Amino acid sequence: MIGYDIDSVRSHETLGRRTFMTVAASAAAGVSAFSGTASTARVNTYSSVYTTSDLSVRTGPGTGYSRKAVADQYTGGYVVGGPQNADGYTWWKVRYNEDDTSGAVVGWSADDWLVHADFSYPATGTVTATFYDSRSFGYHSAVDIANDRGTNILATRGGTVNTVGWDGDGYRNYIIIDHGSGLQTLYGHLYDVFLSEGESVYWDQHIGDMGSTGNSTGSHVHYEIRSGGSRQYVPPNENSGGNYYYARSGVPKEYL
Numbered sequence: 001m002i003g004y005d006i007d008s009v010r011s012h013e014t015l016g017r018r019t020f021m022t023v024a025a026s027a028a029a030g031v032s033a034f035s036g037t038a039s040t041a042r043v044n045t046y047s048s049v050y051t052t053s054d055l056s057v058r059t060g061p062g063t064g065y066s067r068k069a070v071a072d073q074y075t076g077g078y079v080v081g082g083p084q085n086a087d088g089y090t091w092w093k094v095r096y097n098e099d100d101t102s103g104a105v106v107g108w109s110a111d112d113w114l115v116h117a118d119f120s121y122p123a124t125g126t127v128t129a130t131f132y133d134s135r136s137f138g139y140h141s142a143v144d145i146a147n148d149r150g151t152n153i154l155a156t157r158g159g160t161v162n163t164v165g166w167d168g169d170g171y172r173n174y175i176i177i178d179h180g181s182g183l184q185t186l187y188g189h190l191y192d193v194f195l196s197e198g199e200s201v202y203w204d205q206h207i208g209d210m211g212s213t214g215n216s217t218g219s220h221v222h223y224e225i226r227s228g229g230s231r232q233y234v235p236p237n238e239n240s241g242g243n244y245y246y247a248r249s250g251v252p253k254e255y256l
């Protein structure tokens with residue numbers, strides 16, 4: 001039902017992403033024990049985050065609460081509550097990306113294995129094309145996230161607007177934002193754009209509306225992350241179901 005072949009993605013070594021899974025008694029054994037040094041301030045309220053290890057998702061902020069799921073290593077999400085201190089840990093309530101059509105999982109995790117993501121995804125929707133999908137020019141080198149026309153497109157990191165562009169048969173209405181250190185993001189096929197070149201933007205700012213302009217067969221955003229001008233791997237939500245992303249969810253990869 002989703003327009004890409006997950007096996008072709010899996011074959012690439014750069015995909016360090018595993019699926020989110022509902023916990024089973026046998027699965028809990030391999031999850032990181034809650035031990036180690038006290039966490040630094042890597043996470044803030046409303047952060048876009050991802051997990052650096054398999055991480056328990058509990059029904060409340062403490063080890064005494066039951067484990068409702070395990071967020072596998074490199075699962076993206078965003079903080080919706082906390083912090084709460086209990087049992088020597090700092091706990092955050094996180095909405096994690098879903099792995100099936102049953103919906104995202106929301107629960108509490110200790111932040112030792114939860115880090116602030118460098119980027120988030122720009123829109124809520126279904127992933128319809130992934131990085132390694134082939135195109136006439138080679139790899140697609142971006143992710144496409146589809147939703148209704150007019151869906152909010154949010155800046156995936158703070159920065160300065162480099163380009164508000166129009167090209168006749170490609171991205172059509174598009175935005176490029178500079179994030180410093182040679183990093184840029186591009187948002188294509190937009191229906192509407194609310195920015196001017198040189199303007200400052202903050203993370204999560206509503207910068208445009210989703211559309212289907214240019215070389216596009218349906219309403220979606222084409223999202224690229226570039227470093228020094230070259231397109232960087234953007235992981236899809238590796239699963240067999242709904243492939244929903246959330247606009248504020250962390251991209252589970254470090255680019256710096």
Ligand SMILES: [Zn+2]
Binds near residue numbers: 140142144222223
């Ligand atoms: Zn695309």
